Amino acid sequence: MTDQEPQPPFRLAYVPGATPAKWVGIWRERLPHVPLDLVAVPAAEAPAVLLAGGAEAGIVRLPVDRTALSAIPLYTEATVVVVPKDHVVSAVDEVAVADLADEVVLHPMDDVLPWERPPGRPALERPATTEDAIELVAAGIGLLVVPQSLARLHHRRDLVYRPVVDAPGSDVALSWPEDRHTDLVEQFIGIVRGRTVNSTRGRPQQQPPSPREQSAEGRPRRSASGAPSGRSGGAKGGAKGSTKGGARGASGTAKRGTSAKPGARGTGRKPRGRS
Structure with missing residues (x-):
């Protein structure tokens, strides 16, 4: 069995003065299996780098061509x-x-x-x-x-x-090509917008299963007794168990009712006769 190919990096361009370190740290915690590479670019060249595929997303200075690039404003710098x-x-x-x-x-x-x-x-x-x-x-x-x-x-x-x-002021934004809004771009959008790891749109990607897990998926599941479990067997065993358990539980309840302590109220005491 061949080893899995390494995950290609997510490339984040950033212009002089931008400080993406906080977001990069969160990325590496949430998606440790996806490397993130930082690409330093001059502010004037950042849109061209994104459009040419030199990075998947970038921290840029506005304005950018909004017909070709999407942008989410992050902050305005003093x-x-x-x-x-x-x-x-x-x-x-x-x-x-x-x-x-x-x-x-x-x-x-x-x-x-x-x-x-x-x-x-x-x-x-x-x-x-x-x-x-x-x-x-x-x-x-x-x-x-x-x-x-x-x-x-x-x-x-x-x-x-x-x-x-x-x-x-100078407006700073997260930008990416309009036609390349990938799942990983969405992950980074969630990070810069402060979504939690459990957010529906900010949830990290699942790591691919290991070869051992993949081979185990094809095996039939076994019950606690070691026998293979199936829908028909499970239903039959469940019905049989519930019938026996129900009868046993009913008799147990009756016995407990008759063993009540003297003086306690319950159905086990005889009704008092009329005087």
Whole structure:
């Protein structure tokens, strides 16, 4: 008998700043027989990776093409401004977009915020990546407005960040190809939505039976006496047992009724005669 082929992994793409570790941990508890592989992708490339089959699902930043991809919004991320530690902004708890009007604000090519018009004064050149922009902030070239997770991802000791209260947020979603909504995708949807392991739609898949279990399925079941059990034999034995048991139980009840203690009320006492 040949060994069973290994289960192919469930591939989960995720964009910079996304932290799927909690959901991955739950997956590995519920479906230990299905490996889960994480695939790091740039935010702008995540939809193409999903459509090309590079991952079964992904933690992405909206918007995505909803005609080809399904998406479940997970949360909206706060927006912050990254500044040098000695910048005046570091002395306040939060700022507004208008407070950055006179500042040079870097706008990297991989910016994920849905600006109608970026704040501040534009730099002479746009950095290629957010990571490059962080280096320019540290060099005193300008400031950077990004989702909070990206500020944490590229944290430096010489930089700080503060919330920008009226800036647009970044919507993070679980997404997958519309035409490939598989059982495993549904399992991951249940995990991110907080379904319990006993939920109908969030129930983990059954592990395939072992060769020993498969061979045992074809054998007839045996009763406690060792004889094969069947429908006709089981019904006959059940009827016979119930008849004998019923008669024995009835006689036992009658005997108990006649052995009542003196003075106790019951059917065993003779009725008192009239005086």
